[in-house]
Ligand SMILES: CCCCCCCCCC/C=C\CCCCCCCCCC(=O)SCCNC(=O)CCNC(=O)[C@H](O)C(C)(C)COP(=O)(O)OP(=O)(O)OC[C@H]1O[C@@H](n2cnc3c(N)ncnc32)[C@H](O)[C@@H]1OP(=O)(O)O
């Protein structure tokens with residue numbers, strides 16, 4: 305089903321906005337993409353995938369029934385994965401199958417989500433990260449060639465966060481050289497896995513491993529759940545879809561139960577531990593948590609995923625705000641564009657800056673991840689705790705911030721932002737899930753806090769700590785940092801806030817232990833503060849990384865690009881400094897006058913960025929097919945598109961709905 309949309313002239317307000325631009329848009333796009341060559345590659349891939357128009361639906365997805373929506377998503381997933389398999393991977397290379405470009409291009413096909421997303425997003429990365437070379441040779445080509453379709457079934461009805469509490473068992477039977485998978489209770493049913501309900505024929509299952517009468521904790525197994533020909537569930541497998549959700553409507557999130565279901569011994573993913581034929585358990589992992597590797601990988605990728613979602617929301621809201629006019633400022637003057645209101649700029653410019661902050665930080669995080677993984681392959685796991693702490697807090701804070709900024713984008717679009725055709729509700733509900741999945745916000749910040757408390761104790765006793773907490777060596781024993789309103793001063797203040805909060809947590813725990821509590825209770829009573837301390841640490845990492853990366857990446861940029869990139873980074877620092885004035889007053893020497901000055905400079909910066917706002921979102925270079933928005937298209941023809949989308953409502957298919965004759969008329973006539 306293809307729909308041909310009329311080509312329209314660009315709305316004069318948007319055209320005027322674009323004339324005001326004073327920087328080279330392409331240069332900024334190149335910085336976001338990671339270089340000119342990357343931009344060219346992305347555009348080439350987008351052309352291949354999108355120029356055939358396969359992404360457009362005659363009937364909007366949201367007007368379909370649950371079943372039709374799923375079937376349409378599968379239809380498009382097959383078209384899309386064929387394009388990926390036959391054309392795109394040739395350009396990106398097989399090793400880059402999870403490239404953000406593929407992810408971004410997929411959005412043009414799926415306003416919501418593809419049922420294949422978890423196959424490529426988690427099943428394949430788990431095969432790569434957790435298999436032996438022999439297992440990889442067996443499974444990976446089939447998975448990449450879509451000969452098998454997988455899901456990642458870890459979470460159960462009773463446990464998502466506490467992985468050690470999972471109940472599914474995998475008991476080794478040495479006589480048959482098989483594992484017996486079993487779901488002993490209702491709470492042990494696998495629950496939530498994307499693509500598991502109806503699509504997948506295989507999945508990775510996390511289960512408690514039992515061999516020679518002993519439990520060795522959770523391990524990963526690859527399990528075929530459906531017949532490859534008939535697609536019927538195999539005997540011993542109970543599988544289905546979990547029901548309607550806030551978003552992820554077409555991802556057929558599923559449940560799965562095992563009734564003494566047997567799989568060959570070779571189906572345990574044995575990179576980090578194995579079970580010999582005789583049932584002997586051998587652990588080769590140098591770190592107990594390496595089986596959690598796929599989660600760390602996804603947490604790392606989610607930071608750039610948040611940048612992408614925020615850039616979509618910001619593009620929609622800013623283009624709309626340039627076209628929308630509301631309220632006379634003075635009698636008989638034309639109504640201003642709502643983008644001229646500083647309150648609107650306050651809601652929206654931080655979204656552009658945050659998309660940049662997350663994008664630049666995500667590249668740095670990705671490089672860190674790659675370096676740590678290279679060390680792990682050589683047997684050195686020393687940097688794993690820091691990577692876990694870093695990926696946990698950046699996943700938590702980036703998803704949470706993206707969610708609240710996207711909600712601001714919706715507010716910024718008034719009533720029309722509430723329309724599904726604006727795409728903002730889809731973006732919001734997709735991002736809402738990211739705050740929970742792959743580790744809930746609070747839970748992950750508490751993981752970071754464990755690392756920070758240890759680092760603080762090391763710094764306190766004069767030992768050097770790892771790079772991302774190096775600021776503790778400088779600040780752990782200082783009371784308040786001297787306020788300085790330069791960017792260096794603001795970054796140091798964020799580090800002082802983090803150090804101050806971590807130190808306060810350590811003191812609270814110690815005081816509680818002194819007054820008779822054991823360590824676990826003292827920790828538990830301090831968790832509200834610990835979450836705040838981990839968030840503060842994450843903010844310190846974000847402001848520092850964003851600033852340093854922005855300076856590094858604009859070294860050879862033209863003067864005006866340097867200026868606008870600099871303005872965005874300063875805006876980001878100021879926004880968060882003003883959000884955290886209470887903390888600044890507590891942990892720095894900032895005065896009321898300093899804060900008033902900061903507020904004024906922030907407002908001046910909003911005004912300075914105003915003429916470039918539309919061009920800054922143009923620099924995200926998001927094609928209309930990817931935006932899917934009646935409010936955010938490049939031409940700005942908002943009202944025409946809203947009307948066009950309204951016509952597609954199934955309720956408009958007939959002038960009078962049958963319910964009038966069945967119910968309303970009898971009610972009016974007193975005959976009901
Ligand atoms: C054709 C169309 C295709 C279209 C798509 C194309 C594009 C494809 C590409 C897609 C790319 C990107 C998109 C991605 C989308 C993904 C969608 C994902 C959907 C969601 C999936 C899921 O949610 S899967 C389930 C995830 N579950 C969780 O995250 C659970 C959270 N819980 C935990 O992680 C853990 O239980 C815990 C960390 C909270 C606790 O674990 P545990 O109890 O075992 O540990 P302890 O608390 O006792 O800690 C012991 C020590 O271990 C340290 N630790 C813990 N974890 C780790 C780790 N991972 N690494 C290193 N160290 C770790 C912990 O810190 C403790 O240390 P000490 O303090 O030193 O003791």
Ligand SMILES: Cc1cc2nc3c(=O)[nH]c(=O)nc-3n(C[C@H](O)[C@H](O)[C@H](O)COP(=O)(O)OP(=O)(O)OC[C@H]3O[C@@H](n4cnc5c(N)ncnc54)[C@H](O)[C@@H]3O)c2cc1C
Pocket residue numbers: 422456457458459462463464465466495496497498552557737740741742743744745746747750
């Ligand atoms: C859209 C979506 C897709 C998903 N896809 C998959 C998938 O493909 N595969 C898969 O295996 N799973 C998947 N999940 C499951 C997801 O990973 C879990 O829901 C997530 O990890 C949270 O776990 P939970 O649901 O058990 O929450 P809970 O842990 O029950 O959390 C409930 C509340 O308790 C709090 N809490 C829990 N533990 C603690 C603690 N120790 N300290 C303080 N507070 C705590 C949390 O902060 C939260 O407020 C998906 C979930 C969603 C929403």
